[in-house]
Amino acid sequence: MTEVNTGTSPGSAGRRRRPPAVTIHDVARAAGVAASTVSRSFSRPERVNVRTREHVRAVAEQLNYRPNPAARALPSGRTETLGLLVPDITNPFFFDLIRGAERQASAAGYTLVLSDTEESPSKEARTVEQLQRAVDGFVLASSRLSAGRIRELAADNILVLINRRVAGVPSAVADNTDSTRQLVEHLASLGHRRLAYLGGPRPSWSNAQRWEALQTAAQEKELTSVRLGPYPPFLAGGAAAADAAIGSGATAVIAFNSLLAIGVLRRCAERGKRVPEDISIAGYDDIFGADFCSPPLTTVASPIQDVGRAAVDLLLGQLTTHLGRREPHGVTLPCYLRIRDSTGRAPGGEPGDRAV
Amino acid sequence: MTEVNTGTSPGSAGRRRRPPAVTIHDVARAAGVAASTVSRSFSRPERVNVRTREHVRAVAEQLNYRPNPAARALPSGRTETLGLLVPDITNPFFFDLIRGAERQASAAGYTLVLSDTEESPSKEARTVEQLQRAVDGFVLASSRLSAGRIRELAADNILVLINRRVAGVPSAVADNTDSTRQLVEHLASLGHRRLAYLGGPRPSWSNAQRWEALQTAAQEKELTSVRLGPYPPFLAGGAAAADAAIGSGATAVIAFNSLLAIGVLRRCAERGKRVPEDISIAGYDDIFGADFCSPPLTTVASPIQDVGRAAVDLLLGQLTTHLGRREPHGVTLPCYLRIRDSTGRAPGGEPGDRAV
DNA sequence: GCCGATCTGGCAATCGGTTGCCAATCGTTG
DNA sequence: CAACGATTGGCAACCGATTGCCAGATCGGC
Numbered sequence: 193m194t195e196v197n198t199g200t201s202p203g204s205a206g207r208r209r210r211p212p213a214v215t216i217h218d219v220a221r222a223a224g225v226a227a228s229t230v231s232r233s234f235s236r237p238e239r240v241n242v243r244t245r246e247h248v249r250a251v252a253e254q255l256n257y258r259p260n261p262a263a264r265a266l267p268s269g270r271t272e273t274l275g276l277l278v279p280d281i282t283n284p285f286f287f288d289l290i291r292g293a294e295r296q297a298s299a300a301g302y303t304l305v306l307s308d309t310e311e312s313p314s315k316e317a318r319t320v321e322q323l324q325r326a327v328d329g330f331v332l333a334s335s336r337l338s339a340g341r342i343r344e345l346a347a348d349n350i351l352v353l354i355n356r357r358v359a360g361v362p363s364a365v366a367d368n369t370d371s372t373r374q375l376v377e378h379l380a381s382l383g384h385r386r387l388a389y390l391g392g393p394r395p396s397w398s399n400a401q402r403w404e405a406l407q408t409a410a411q412e413k414e415l416t417s418v419r420l421g422p423y424p425p426f427l428a429g430g431a432a433a434a435d436a437a438i439g440s441g442a443t444a445v446i447a448f449n450s451l452l453a454i455g456v457l458r459r460c461a462e463r464g465k466r467v468p469e470d471i472s473i474a475g476y477d478d479i480f481g482a483d484f485c486s487p488p489l490t491t492v493a494s495p496i497q498d499v500g501r502a503a504v505d506l507l508l509g510q511l512t513t514h515l516g517r518r519e520p521h522g523v524t525l526p527c528y529l530r531i532r533d534s535t536g537r538a539p540g541g542e543p544g545d546r547a548v
Numbered sequence: 549m550t551e552v553n554t555g556t557s558p559g560s561a562g563r564r565r566r567p568p569a570v571t572i573h574d575v576a577r578a579a580g581v582a583a584s585t586v587s588r589s590f591s592r593p594e595r596v597n598v599r600t601r602e603h604v605r606a607v608a609e610q611l612n613y614r615p616n617p618a619a620r621a622l623p624s625g626r627t628e629t630l631g632l633l634v635p636d637i638t639n640p641f642f643f644d645l646i647r648g649a650e651r652q653a654s655a656a657g658y659t660l661v662l663s664d665t666e667e668s669p670s671k672e673a674r675t676v677e678q679l680q681r682a683v684d685g686f687v688l689a690s691s692r693l694s695a696g697r698i699r700e701l702a703a704d705n706i707l708v709l710i711n712r713r714v715a716g717v718p719s720a721v722a723d724n725t726d727s728t729r730q731l732v733e734h735l736a737s738l739g740h741r742r743l744a745y746l747g748g749p750r751p752s753w754s755n756a757q758r759w760e761a762l763q764t765a766a767q768e769k770e771l772t773s774v775r776l777g778p779y780p781p782f783l784a785g786g787a788a789a790a791d792a793a794i795g796s797g798a799t800a801v802i803a804f805n806s807l808l809a810i811g812v813l814r815r816c817a818e819r820g821k822r823v824p825e826d827i828s829i830a831g832y833d834d835i836f837g838a839d840f841c842s843p844p845l846t847t848v849a850s851p852i853q854d855v856g857r858a859a860v861d862l863l864l865g866q867l868t869t870h871l872g873r874r875e876p877h878g879v880t881l882p883c884y885l886r887i888r889d890s891t892g893r894a895p896g897g898e899p900g901d902r903a904v
Numbered sequence: 905g906c907c908g909a910t911c912t913g914g915c916a917a918t919c920g921g922t923t924g925c926c927a928a929t930c931g932t933t934g
Numbered sequence: 935c936a937a938c939g940a941t942t943g944g945c946a947a948c949c950g951a952t953t954g955c956c957a958g959a960t961c962g963g964c
Contacts, residue, residue, distance in 0.1 A: 211704060213681060215920055226944045231922060241942060261682045262621035263920035267949045271618060273661075273682075281647045284836060287638045294637065294664050303682065305629075306662040308650050325569060326617045326629075326659065348567060454840060480640060481837035484810060571950055582914045587952060597912060619950035622919045911960070918952085930941075 214257045223251040234259070273303045274507060275327040277316055279334050279393075281308040283425070283451060284479040285496065289333055289354065292500030300508055302328075311425075313337050313395060320345050328511050331503045332356070336395040352507040354499055356397040362510065362521045364503040366494035368398070368476065369405040371527040375446065375474055375492055376409035378531060383538035384415065384444040384472065390433040390456065391421030392448030399448055402476060406446060418442065423452055430455015438465060443538045444472040450479045453489055457534065461486075468536030478530055487533035495525045570613045579607040590615070629659045630863060631683040633672055635690050635749075637664040639781070639807060640835040641852065645689055645710065648856030656864055658684075667781075669693050669751060676701050684867050687859045688712070692751040708863040710855055712753040718866065718877045720859040722850035724754070724832065725761040727883040731802065731830060731848055732765035734887060739894035740771065740800040740828065746789040746812065747777030748804030755804055758832060762802060774798065779808055786811015794821060799894045800828040806835045809845055813890065817842075824892030834886055843889035851881045 220227040225248060232239045233248040240248070265271040274297050278286045290306065297304045305327060309316040313336045320330060329350035335342060339358045345351060346361050353363035379387065389406050392399040403419055410417040420436045423429035425448055434456040437445040447453035453475025460467050467473055467487055475482070478493030502523045576583040581604060588595045589604040596604070621627045630653050634642045646662065653660045661683060665672040669692045676686060685706035691698060695714045701707060702717050709719035735743065745762050748755040759775055766773040776792045779785035781804055790812040793801040803809035809831025816823050823829055823843055831838070834849030858879045 210706065213920090217920080227921080228923075228945080229943055231920095232943085235922070239942080244943080258677065258680055260622075260920055262618040262627060263949095264922080265618035265949090266616075266622060266920080266951085267922045269949080281650065282643045282836075284640060284643075287640070287643065290662075291637045291664060294662065298663070303661055303679065304663075305659055306646075306650065307654070307660075308647060321614065323659065324614055350566065458840060480638075481840065484814060484837065484842065485840045486842040569950090573950080583951080584915080584953080585913055587950095588913085591952075595912080600913080616950055619919095620952075622921090622950080623952045625919080906964090907962105909960105909962090912958090913956105914958100915954105915956085917954090919950105922948085924945105924947090926943105926945085928942085928944095930939105932938085932940100934935100934937090 213260060214255050215260070216257070219248065219252045219255055219257050222255060223248045270328055270511075271326060272301060273305055273327045274504065275305045275307065275320070275323045275330040277307050277309050277319055277330065277332050277335070279309050279311045279316075279336055280425075281306070283449075284481065285449065285451070285477040285494075286333065287480065288497040289500040292497035293331060293504045296501045296504040296508075300504075302504075302508070309336065311336060311393060313341070317341060317345065320349065320351075324349060329507045331500075331507055333500075333503075334396060334398065336393065338395070350507065350510050352503045352510070354503045357522070360521075362506045364499045364506060364523045364525070366496065366499050366527050367524045368402050368492060368494075368527050369408075371492045371529045372402060372405035373409040373412075374529040375490075376406065376413055376415065378490075378529065379444045379472065379474075379535060380413040380415060382444075382472065382536060385538070386440075386442045386444075387415055387417040388437045388440045388442035388445045389417060389419045389421075390423055390437060390445060390447040390452055391419055392423065392425045392452065394422055396425075396448075398476070402446075402448065421448070423448070425449050426451055427455040427458070430457070431459045434459035434463070434465075438463070438471065442471075443540075444474070444535065447473065447475040450475040450477045450482045450489060450491055453491070453534075454481060454485050457485055457487075457489065467534050470539055472535040472538070474535050482530075483532065490532045490535040491530050492527050493530050494527050498525055569616060570611050571616070572613070575604065575608045575611055575613050578611060579604045626684055626867075627682060628657060629661055629683045630860065631661045631663065631676070631679045631686040633663050633665050633675055633686065633688050633691070635665050635667045635672075635692055636781075637662070639805075640837065641805065641807070641833045641850075642689065643836070644853040645856035648853035649687060649860045652857045652860040652864075656860075658860075658864070665692065667692060667749060669697070673697060673701065676705065676707075680705060685863045687856075687863055689856075689859075690752060690754065692749065694751070706863065706866050708859045708866070710859050713878070716877075718862045720855045720862060720879045720881070722852065722855050722883050723880045724758050724848060724850075724883050725764075727848045727885045728758060728761035729765040729768075730885040731846075732762065732769055732771065734846075734885065735800045735828065735830075735891060736769040736771055738800075738828070738892060741894070742796075742798045742800075743771055743773040744793045744796045744798035744801045745773060745775045745777075746779055746793060746801055746803040746808055747775055748779065748781045748808065750778055752781075752804075754832070758802075758804065777804070779804070781805050782807055783811040783814070786813070787815045790815035790819070790821075794819070794827065798827075799896075800830070800891065803829070803831040806831040806833045806838045806845060806847055809847070809890075810837060810841050813841055813843075813845070823890050826895055828891040828894070830891050838886075839888065846888045846891040847886050848883050849886050850883050854881055 216227045216230045219230045230248050233245045276293050294304050307319050331352050333354040335356050342358045355365050357363055389403050423433045429452050474490040476492045478491040482489040482491050572583045572586045576586045586604050589601045632649050650660050663675050687708050689710040691712050698714045711721050713719055745759050779789045785808050830846040832848045834847040838845040838847050
């Protein structure tokens with residue numbers, strides 16, 4: 193028994209490979225018990241005598257035993273892994289969402305698989321189908337899929353949506369309506385009468401929700417509002433959006449997201465339009481950078497880390513719920529308005545027009 | 549055989565659960581072949597007659613068969629999954645890295661597991677050990693582990709480092725030395741004589757490399773340089789760093805990363821220090837925001853998406869290499885200097901002092 | 905038409921755990 | 935001290951794929 197690793201010894205000449213894994217059987221042999229006892233010592237400790245269990249655990253520890261997740265997943269069907277799909281990994285908006293989700297998942301002992309769908313509905317659906325059996329459930333953040341497709345996927349998978357509502361599918365959403373109203377009131381109080389909304393991706397539910405809320409609030413305040421776009425929700429989309437906004441005659445523009453808004457800011461600077469003196473600009477999602485761009489951006493901020501956390505909680509709830517019980521089917525978290533320097537008094541308004 | 553799903557039919561009353569998976573055996577039965585033939589139709593197509601194979605594939609397609617990754621992983625030992633560990637998920641620097649890695653991995657049919665180590669060496673090591681058997685290999689980005697610990701982990705795992713060099717472990721690094729020299733020359737040409745380096749995390753290899761390169765370049769140009777810190781590499785670290793920098797008497801400061809640099813910018817604004825008139829500021833990592841903060845930041849930019857891609861390539865090379873061959877053990881990608889408005893002529897220098 | 909080489913597909917073992925079932929053991933009680 | 939229930943641990947089947955080995959079929963050459 194002293195002679196090990198003869199022949200193609202991994203440590204000797206060739207490249208270093210992974211050493212063979214310590215299995216439950218190795219532990220069982222070393223501890224003088226059956227493999228099932230080792231298994232139970234970990235997965236159903238109450239089924240094993242304390243002394244046996246402690247002994248087994250000590251031996252396992254000493255042998256540096258790590259259970260093989262694939263082997264566990266096979267009989268149980270549970271992989272202890274969650275899938276998180278986002279439309280654009282590089283959008284800072286998703287940073288905190290990802291962090292929130294990742295923390296919550298790993299706190300519960302789950303592993304998170306992240307996938308970038310690159311704003312493509314088909315890539316999104318394909319990814320779900322590919323990962324289907326590799327994960328216990330999915331969080332779809334700002335899904336670009338149609339409601340019908342989501343329902344189809346929900347029939348075969350446990351899934352939770354972020355910033356999207358589809359009947360029968362649980363979701364965590366940041367509700368923009370109140371804060372959009374606040375934003376419109378803020379602009380109205382500064383004397384703006386004509387708003388432009390710079391639209392984002394058509395399949396985006398948030399996009400529709402925002403425009404909806406904006407229209408309603410504008411009507412109440414008797415402001416006119418136009419919808420422009422859609423524009424790609426990136427910095428680069430800002431140039432076309434800015435030009436259209438300026439052409440529209442609006443004195444205040446509200447962009448689908450901060451990325452687009454910052455792009456607009458930049459384009460305005462290029463064109464010599466002063467913000468907020470000539471035109472006011474606001475955006476959704478209080479992303480990294482919104483507070484130090486020039487001028488700092490007025491935004492509707494989402495509690496997005498909490499949304500990510502909540503979505504994972506919902507998903508874990510679905511997974512661990514014993515059949516019969518019903519989990520709450522959605523959580524809604526409120527957004528809030530952050531007024532900064534990119535919104536100001538409407539141009540042409542008499543000084544002292546309305547109070548700030 | 550027509551009676552299925554009697555009793556607790558999943559579709560009927562209770563909550564919708566996951567439907568039972570279609571297995572290789574279902575396909576085999578439907579196609580009238582053995583399970584092994586189905587398996588081979590996918591994994592070794594040349595071992596199966598074309599007509600049989602096409603038939604099997606058609607049946608599988610029709611039944612919507614998806615192989616169970618856990619079941620594949622068990623005999624083969626390969627999970628087709630890679631682990632990517634980063635110290636701070638919310639640092640925009642890592643986003644392009646993550647995107648590069650994710651794209652490359654999924655192009656090769658691999659799944660990426662992302663984990664945030666929160667700047668903690670112990671969490672990093674623990675994560676590797678936990679995911680050990682769940683992934684085929686790891687990419688450790690900007691690892692905070694000691695060289696010894698990395699070597700230990702490399703004995704049991706296939707791993708590739710990003711922005712870190714440890715003998716015997718392959719790595720992809722962005723090389724700062726040339727661009728640091730360029731940065732120092734740029735500052736010297738503007739009349740700066742006294743530089744301050746605002747240090748980042750002690751365990752960061754890039755931090756050491758940057759300070760090293762800075763010192764060397766400063767000596768060549770006969771500038772004095774001091775190292776301050778370490779500071780937490782976040783925006784919030786900027787306040788203390790800025791105060792120390794101002795106190796140091798340096799006319800130009802170089803921050804460990806852009807996050808810190810932007811924090812310094814902000815603090816300078818608060819304290820009424822004009823940038824670059826009173827003090828010049830530069831940083832590493834040309835992150836999102838560096839070009840639209842105020843003033844836009846002079847940075848040393850890393851081709852970080854390429855670095856992420858290269859690291860995954862190295863890792864995949866290690867995994868698929870047949871024993872005996874040796875892969876190149878590292879790639880180095882050059883950085884480049886991006887001069888923006890946060891660096892300018894040194895204060896007190898006679899006008900026309902040195903040419904810009 | 906026979907023989908051997910080549911193809912093709914099936915059988916069964918295997919990967920590393922989990923878990924239902926059963927038998928042995930133990931302590932308790934009357 | 936016998937009988938009984940509770941506790942404990944082992945046996946073996948199973949999860950869904952992969953793969954070595956073998957047998958039957960097919961084909962070509964002579």
